[in-house]
Amino acid sequence: MAHITDEEIKFLEQFRSEGVLEDINTKRVDASRGAILVTCADGDQMADVFQQTEHLSFRLHTLSLNGGGLILPEESPANILLTPPDCSKQIKLGDVFLGQIITARALKNINLIALHVHCPCGVAGAFKIGPRELIALLVAAKDRIKKSIPGIKVCAFIHIAWPDGRKRTYFVSREKWRAYSIK
Numbered sequence: 585m586a587h588i589t590d591e592e593i594k595f596l597e598q599f600r601s602e603g604v605l606e607d608i609n610t611k612r613v614d615a616s617r618g619a620i621l622v623t624c625a626d627g628d629q630m631a632d633v634f635q636q637t638e639h640l641s642f643r644l645h646t647l648s649l650n651g652g653g654l655i656l657p658e659e660s661p662a663n664i665l666l667t668p669p670d671c672s673k674q675i676k677l678g679d680v681f682l683g684q685i686i687t688a689r690a691l692k693n694i695n696l697i698a699l700h701v702h703c704p705c706g707v708a709g710a711f712k713i714g715p716r717e718l719i720a721l722l723v724a725a726k727d728r729i730k731k732s733i734p735g736i737k738v739c740a741f742i743h744i745a746w747p748d749g750r751k752r753t754y755f756v757s758r759e760k761w762r763a764y765s766i767k
């Protein structure tokens with residue numbers, strides 16, 4: 585089981601104080617037709633992620649793979665190549681996930697993606713993805729979804745299991761991240 589490190593705590597607290605991680609304001613989001621929840625499959629956090637996202641919408645269409653939003657960007661180290669059985673052609677995990685998001689949107693006529701990464705995440709740990717890269721990849725995942733599905737609304741979130749036992753989900757502001765990351 586992944587544990588949050590002191591370095592991660594330091595950065596995440598800094599992101600909070602800089603306004604990169606905001607409290608969720610459900611009034612700013614139109615989730616009237618539901619939301620496609622894209623999240624890591626971590627069974628220690630899933631119930632909490634689901635419960636907190638239900639504040640956004642009770643109609644959640646959940647797509648869950650190890651790493652969640654982390655595996656979507658082309659440049660992500662967690663977006664690995666897969667070799668399907670009986671198939672000579674390799675495919676990228678992120679392309680599979682993106683394909684499922686596109687299909688879910690068409691099947692359910694939902695125009696909102698609740699895109700998640702979380703900390704501590706076993707996949708982030710395995711690929712040595714630190715807090716800055718975690719947020720950068722979340723923003724890159726948002727950009728990729730928006731580019732692939734014109735007109736889609738994507739809200740980016742990070743779920744944090746703090747060492748004192750609190751579990752919280754924060755909205756990640758793309759603009760504030762970009763302003764912060766070039767400092």
Ligand SMILES: [Zn+2]
Pocket residue numbers: 624625626650651652702704705706707708
């Ligand atoms: Zn995870």
